[in-house]
Amino acid sequence: MKRVLAVIFAAILLASFVGPGFVSAEEVQVYKQDFTFKIILLPNGSANITMTSVWLGPKEEIDKQIESILNETQNGNMTLEEAIKKFEQEQLARYIQGLTQAGVKLVNESMKSYGIEEGNNITLVFNTIALDYARYYSYDHYWELWVDPTRGYGSMMVPDTGFPFGIEANNTFIVVLPPNATLLSYPKPFVKQYNQSRFEVESSADGNTVVVRSYIYLEPWLTPDGYKALFGDYNDYYIRYKTPYEGVEHYEKSITNEYVTLDIYANGTVRLHMKDEYVEPLRDVIARKAEIVSYGVQNVTEYILRTYSLALGYQGAIVDGGKVTILGLNETTAPLVIDAEYTLRNFTRYENGSYVYTFDPTLGMADSLTSRSEYEVNNTLYLTLNLSDGGDFLEIPSNISRELKGNRFTMTVVREGNTLKITSNVYIRYGAQPEDVKALLANYTSATVRYTLPAEGANGGMSDTQKMVAAIAAVLIIALAIAFWKKR
Numbered sequence: 001m002k003r004v005l006a007v008i009f010a011a012i013l014l015a016s017f018v019g020p021g022f023v024s025a026e027e028v029q030v031y032k033q034d035f036t037f038k039i040i041l042l043p044n045g046s047a048n049i050t051m052t053s054v055w056l057g058p059k060e061e062i063d064k065q066i067e068s069i070l071n072e073t074q075n076g077n078m079t080l081e082e083a084i085k086k087f088e089q090e091q092l093a094r095y096i097q098g099l100t101q102a103g104v105k106l107v108n109e110s111m112k113s114y115g116i117e118e119g120n121n122i123t124l125v126f127n128t129i130a131l132d133y134a135r136y137y138s139y140d141h142y143w144e145l146w147v148d149p150t151r152g153y154g155s156m157m158v159p160d161t162g163f164p165f166g167i168e169a170n171n172t173f174i175v176v177l178p179p180n181a182t183l184l185s186y187p188k189p190f191v192k193q194y195n196q197s198r199f200e201v202e203s204s205a206d207g208n209t210v211v212v213r214s215y216i217y218l219e220p221w222l223t224p225d226g227y228k229a230l231f232g233d234y235n236d237y238y239i240r241y242k243t244p245y246e247g248v249e250h251y252e253k254s255i256t257n258e259y260v261t262l263d264i265y266a267n268g269t270v271r272l273h274m275k276d277e278y279v280e281p282l283r284d285v286i287a288r289k290a291e292i293v294s295y296g297v298q299n300v301t302e303y304i305l306r307t308y309s310l311a312l313g314y315q316g317a318i319v320d321g322g323k324v325t326i327l328g329l330n331e332t333t334a335p336l337v338i339d340a341e342y343t344l345r346n347f348t349r350y351e352n353g354s355y356v357y358t359f360d361p362t363l364g365m366a367d368s369l370t371s372r373s374e375y376e377v378n379n380t381l382y383l384t385l386n387l388s389d390g391g392d393f394l395e396i397p398s399n400i401s402r403e404l405k406g407n408r409f410t411m412t413v414v415r416e417g418n419t420l421k422i423t424s425n426v427y428i429r430y431g432a433q434p435e436d437v438k439a440l441l442a443n444y445t446s447a448t449v450r451y452t453l454p455a456e457g458a459n460g461g462m463s464d465t466q467k468m469v470a471a472i473a474a475v476l477i478i479a480l481a482i483a484f485w486k487k488r
Contacts, residue, residue: 028220030166032057035151038174039133041181045143045247047133051095051126066116080117088113095126105131136247137372139405139431142184143247145239147173149187149201149214154231162221169216177208177241184240186210194229197222201236210239251430252281254375258363259382262347266388266454268355269320270347278336281375285336289329301326308340318345354394357449359383361397361411361424366441369434377428387418390454396420397447404440407432411447420449
């Protein structure tokens with residue numbers, strides 16, 4: 001939600017007052033704005049928010065916008081009051097749509113405009129109650145409020161040639177903490193210059209009020225490299241505070257199940273069956289299903305098939321055949337299932353007379369978090385290896401059970417004759433910090449199974465050249481193949 005909300009704030013600056021044809025082909029303009037975002041926090045984390053946007057220039061563009069509003073009064077179609085009201089309702093709908101899409105729950109929304117009759121500037125004042133705007137984390141026993149001094153420019157998509165206009169914005173964030181709150185931290189001063197472009201932040205705290213100010217000047221045609229230079233190192237987005245009372249946590253669960261089965265034949269050939277289930281959050285699962293349908297199920301199936309094949313090839317395997325099936329598309333509450341099956345040669349590494357299979361029982365999660373977890377995560381890998389008659393397991397992983405601050409990692413290993421069943425689970429609490437997750441998992445990102453096959457069949461291992469590229473784990477192959485669909 002944070003990235004989407006940042007882009008919404010940038011869009012408010014770019015499009016609050018002007019339409020798609022606002023850039024003059026003859027003259028490069030610099031759009032100037034003062035933006036004030038006041039947040040009065042309530043004890044339950046909801047907030048009375050007021051966004052005030054003052055469009056200051058260029059003057060000719062303001063005049064054009066005012067003229068388009070006043071044109072509604074021609075021929076007696078509308079009174080001046082009705083034309084202004086129509087403009088306000090259009091802007092209100094834009095704000096509501098953008099904030100709602102970003103996951104902000106709104107009530108009692110209103111919009112008021114000023115300056116249209118006078119003609120000097122256009123000011124919009126948007127007010128609403130945002131429910132659960134500050135988040136409480138029992139993980140750290142504090143509240144966290146996200147503010148973005150970059151106004152979204154730190155994360156928005158920028159054309160290779162930049163935008164054909166400049167931006168100058170003075171931004172002020174005023175945050176009033178609830179009664180009896182204790183301020184823990186807030187954004188620190190920051191300055192970055194790139195050519196003529198500049199981004200700077202300053203902040204202060206007085207009693208229960210925090211004020212964060214930022215100045216942004218973006219020269220016309222500023223390239224993506226310029227945006228990166230200005231905003232790429234900035235990561236100070238949070239105001240954190242404690243209260244004598246606990247809050248109510250609002251979060252979704254992220255649940256995935258990954259099933260990997262290796263049927264290993266006497267000649268070393270492997271039948272690899274992978275089934276990935278995306279269970280929750282249901283909203284994301286439904287969105288992924290809709291994307292698949294919109295792209296075309298056959299197109300997506302072929303894309304995944306090719307991606308799996310490429311990943312397996314990079315591992316050094318020879319793909320003799322494969323198929324992919326997507327399940328659950330027509331069932332709203334059913335998991336999204338990607339089911340793939342391949343027949344492979346040279347899939348496992350052959351060294352010193354035995355085969356070696358390496359995988360990541362943490363499902364790649366040791367370094368997956370770059371900020372605190374916004375979900376309660378529960379991911380499980382079910383790995384089964386079936387050896388042909390005469391095969392034998394020489395080395396298998398040990399059982400593992402670890403816990404750190406309520407985050408858990410477990411791996412259970414059960415051997416039944418020529419079958420090895422491994423179940424690994426990673427549970428991450430809502431609000432978990434990335435350093436805690438890394439400390440929990442860092443020493444367990446690789447596990448090894450070593451086995452032999454009947455002597456007459458021990459000819460399917462990798463060559464010396466292939467050994468050099470064979471260290472990719474099966475779970476990482478899966479991650480490569482389905483990364484397109486994990487866009488959280």
